[in-house]
Amino acid sequence: MEIYVTSVPVDDQQMALEFYTNVLGFEKKTDDPVGGARWLTVVGPKSLDGVELLLEPTGNQAISEELEAYRDALVTNGIPWTSFACEGVEAEYERLSEQGVEFTQKPMTAGGVTMAVFNDTCGNLIQIIQQ
């Protein structure tokens, strides 16, 4: 098996698309209507045929309360929803901070790995890591 898509829950798909493309620099890959929402995915600019990130709406009434409680617990404790690789965490920290992105974890090196965590403005914390 291969991973073809992974997801991040977002409160507002359009705002999320703007943040993930305009600010973070991902590219939109698929945008299909599904019921009242969209099957909306983005990919890394250097891996257009790679794993897609699904910007999944949180509006599903059946699970929204539990999902919100879970996401709150993660944010409260500074735990990222998911993690993206980048070439330089320091450089990304500078670039994103200039665009107003709020970091909950400034670049930190531990065990030879540098990482940082920021708020994706869609309800999640996201880690970036340089290996």
Place this chain on the structure above:
Amino acid sequence: MSSNDDVFRALADDTRRLILEELTDNEQTLFELCARLTMEHDVDMSRQGVSKHLDVLEEAGLITSTRRGRTKVLEFAGTDHLKAAAAWMDRLTENDTDTESERS
């Protein structure tokens, strides 16, 4: 108010002592603390396990957690409690020295 019992109980575990050392250096979120314990100190423990240790430390008044925006930050807060515990230990060792000097 925590007692010396709580303080010594909290200190009677090497992971909790390590966590205290980590938090005296700088305040951290649970995520950052777990990352450091795993990557710098080879502590193989789940976040739930670390959380349980944090509860013991907080109960003993050695750390506090403060909300900053939506995030909770863990800080060292044990100066007074540790000084009290150290003062008790100092008294013991001082008495011991006195006894020895009396003997000689």
